[in-house]
Amino acid sequence: MSDEIEIRGGGAVAVDTHTLRAAASRFLTARAELDALRDRLGSLQLMLLVERDVAWQAAGSASVLSARLADTMAEADAIAHDLRVAATVYEIVELDAQRTAAALAGDDAALARIDARRDDLMRLHPDAVGQARLFEFERAIMWPSELVRETTQFGYDLGGLFDDLLGEGLGKTFEFAPGVVAGAALGTLTIAGAAITGAGGTGRVPHDGRLTGAMPGVAIARVSSGATSAPAGLAAAAARVPTGDARVRVEVYTMPDGSRQFATYIAGMRDASVAGGRDPWDSESNVQLYTREKSASYAATLQALEAAGAKPGDTVHVFGHSQGAMIGSHIALESGYDTRTLVTFGSPVEADVGSGTLSVGIRHSDDAVAALAGGGHAAPVGAPGSFVVERVVDEEAGMSSHGISAYADTAAKVDASTDPRVDALRDTFAELATAVEVDVVEYSAERTG
Structure with missing residues (x-):
């Protein structure tokens, strides 16, 4: 197994263009300081040459130093130029993704703003467009x-x-x-x-993506209930995804001000049947959800939330594995709850959730199920602070990379990370930890139709 994780802000580009441009500016500042030093050195060279009878060696050293300063200045110029071109290439990739989203949404004002910025960038760096196209092609292939x-x-x-x-x-x-x-x-x-x-693009669910068809018949049953506490981190949340008889776990948080928040943990597929058997968490539901059709497992999850007391507009935090991640994605998009957090483990889709939902996607690069998301959206999705984690689990080829235990292991590595992009998720867990009471109930489910 690999211990390395990659955390990025989501989308095709894992680079902060502002940081690249700031670094270029620092190189140019250093270049200007070197230029000033070389000017002063030039005056010193003239003085030494005048007194070359007694300062010939010093004059030669000053000449060598001046040449080295000139070389260093040229390198600083080249690095600054390359950094600015790189920033432009990455920004064009981001703008192209934003333009596609704006076109799909029919947002003419956004299109005009994006086109104006792209035109400015292309005037400054005409070659950057071709490099951006090459970058997008390489991402699509690689x-x-x-x-x-x-x-x-x-x-x-x-x-x-x-x-x-x-x-x-x-x-x-x-x-x-x-x-x-x-x-x-x-x-x-x-x-x-x-x-x-x-x-x-089947695995990339747009912001207006909705499940179609009638809601299938399903019945839920309470498996267990009791009291608990908030998960201490992402690994603890992954460990709460049901693995036994339960399919959905709902936690009810009573906050200090008397309000309530809900957290739901949704299991992945349990039955490989494609014929629609008793268990809603089967292959049939997988296919239905992936093709954006309502499934019995989606219906059961909504019933579980309702049975636990969640009402439209209530705050919900969703954690889902595999099929459960697809269910959670559509809860965030269309359920009517205020879905503040969406954490997906090995999801076959990536949903373009709104700016009010913190989106955290945990993917394994060698997970064939996660690959169904097609690499995800080209632009970041979700609220500020959203991020994507990727990791190679089984470097010797195997099928273990999709299991929730492997994703829990990756989650633990995220918890141990000092990356500041994880802070927004840590703040969510910290807020839930202030609850004065946490009740938990787990549900099983069966098809009735």
Whole structure:
């Protein structure tokens, strides 16, 4: 397993363009200071040359120093230029994503503002547009690179096993060894699937994305209830995602002012059945939610919140794994609750939630389910302070990267991080910790139709 996590503000660009431009300005300031020093050194050189009979060595040293200062100034100019071009490239990528969103929303004022800024940037750096297009193309191709690597390795190992079972002579019969063929085939299929997913955009739910169809029939039953306390951090929240008989856990927080807030934890798929069996958390619900259709598991989650006392407009914090993450995403988009927090573990989708929802996406780069999100939105989503965490879990190829236990391990690494982008989520947990009372109830569910 890898201990390294990448935390970014979301979207295609993990770079702060303001910081790049500020760094460029500092290099130019240093260049100006070096220029002033070189001017003073020039005067000293003239004095030394006048007295070269007694100061020849000093005059030579001053000349060498002046040449080195000139080289350093040229390097400072080049670095400042490169930083400014990089900032422009990244900003154009961000503006392109914002322009797409504005066009879809029919926001003509935003389109005019974005186009004006893009025009200004292109006048300053004409080559930046081509570099931005190349960056976007590379992201579209390279975002599933870890998954491609692991599936290729898996195919190679599988082909080698097949060769061993049938005898070592099989590899000599064909021009290429079975492992090479199988690895190339699985890797190519993964690239093709990723390209289709990314281009189709099914995994990127827009801000106005809504589930369609009638609400399926479902019945919930209370599994357990009691008192608890607020989770101390992201790992503790991940540990509360149901793994037993329960499918939905709801916590009711009574705050010091008498108001109430709710936290819900939603399980991932439990049944691989595609025929719509008794358990709503099955493959049928997966397909329905991914294609933006109401599922029995979505209906059960809404029933659980209502049974726990949540009413439209109430504050809700949502934590969901896999199928539960898709359910939570649509709760944030369309349920009528004031969804302050949306934390997803291994979600097949990324929802463009509004500016009132703190969005935290935990993804594993080698998780095929998380890859269905197509790399997520090109622009950041959610309220200020939202972020995305990525990590490679199984570097030797395997299927463990999607389990909630692997995501809980990643969550613990986020908790241990000193990255300031995690502060907004820490503030949420700190606020919940002030509750004077926390009641918890867990629900199971069954289809009734």
